[in-house]
């Protein structure tokens with residue numbers, strides 16, 4: 001078995017103390033690859049390489065046009081290697097092939113192309129100051145070395161969301177993928193080098209939480225962009241207080257779905273099922289709390305339970321699979337624990353609620369689970385489960401639904417199902433979430449910002465908003481007197 005190595009400057013190297021870890025196929029629990037476990041010495045070396053590259057003439061003097069072409073070339077290479085990348089993502093993460101090949105990989109390429117266009121459009125402005133004889137303008141300065149720390153649920157597109165705008169704006173990067181799913185990020189780092197990214201502009205450190213911690217604490221890192229759990233995000237903020245590092249956080253979610261009395265229930269069932277079980281519920285924007293008007297709740301629960309029960313479960317490689325495995329044995333146990341808490345706290349199980357046995361017993365498969373009779377106080381209605389668990393709760397009027405939808409510390413995504421155009425436009429303004437979908441499954445597009453209110457994070461990724469995340473305005477005053 002080959003061991004994935006670290007990329008430091010232009011060298012692929014073993015960890016400084018030779019240590020390695022393994023990553024498993026969640027569909028059967030078998031180890032598929034080993035990867036270098038970076039040490040603090042490796043973190044120092046990667047940050048130093050990124051700093052040298054940031055200050056190098058090669059990178060600083062690269063024209064915006066050339067930088068745009070470089071990003072475009074990365075997108076081309078992602079597409080040229082799309083089948084391999086999708087297979088790798090499915091093998092390592094478990095995601096169904098239709099997700100890896102139709103969403104994860106194309107989205108990664110699309111994001112690089114989107115920011116390739118921005119490389120030539122990082123504009124400043126001229127400010128009309130009132131001091132006589134001054135010409136004052138602002139430019140957008142890159143931040144420097146960016147530590148890009150990513151989670152295991154969508155490894156390739158999430159690293160692309162960070163790396164593409166970081167490079168477009170002239171920064172350098174140290175990538176730190178999740179220890180459960182490093183393989184597609186290793187391949188992306190190879191693609192960056194093959195595309196002609198100069199030495200040290202993109203570095204890669206594989207390994208566990210300690211590698212992330214060392215990057216966050218490192219004084220040579222100017223910015224941390226982190227996607228992951230809220231608890232780790234809060235720790236990153238505390239540690240970054242020491243040097244006031246710039247921090248961007250995309251954290252958890254507990255998305256409400258409000259199904260109004262006039263909703264098309266069949267569309268709402270299908271859309272909520274896709275939104276709730278996309279990537280087996282391992283999505284920060286997953287729909288999880290279903291507030292359904294009391295007049296439609298029985299119909300909704302009946303149809304949702306039947307449809308959830310009928311979804312094909314299997315390894316991601318199987319073309320018919322809709323529900324794949326959870327990412328790890330540890331995560332399977334966590335999800336099963338939340339489901340047990342639902343039953344113990346009095347929720348009614350409509351379907352699912354158990355691990356899948358038989359030929360799938362070796363993998364981390366959990367049946368799509370629907371609960372009814374859920375109250376807002378129950379654990380399953382409050383915490384982010386990050387698995388295929390859907391909780392249905394009736395409501396009587398829209399004011400109540402909005403208050404309960406907002407009754408969470410998270411605020412990443414919400415969805416609304418209605419045929420009433422006034423409700424469709426007015427309700428999103430009352431919902432505290434970074435993105436509100438109306439009659440939609442969760443959609444992500446490079447042109448639309450992604451991020452959350454409250455404990456869902458700080459800042460936004462994607463769209464033009466990301467340019468602000470990777471640049472600092474700098475004013476220049478010229479004396480014309």
Ligand code: NAD
Nearest residue numbers: 150151152177178208209212213228229232250251252284
């Ligand atoms: P996690 O927070 O445990 O780990 C994420 C990454 O951080 C991994 O690379 C890990 O090694 C590293 N890490 C762990 N502890 C660290 C520390 N103390 N300092 C620095 N780095 C550290 O999260 P996870 O379990 O991999 O991912 C699931 C979580 O990610 C969920 O809560 C989910 O909602 C969130 N998520 C959010 C978004 C979004 O866009 N808002 C997208 C995907 C996932």
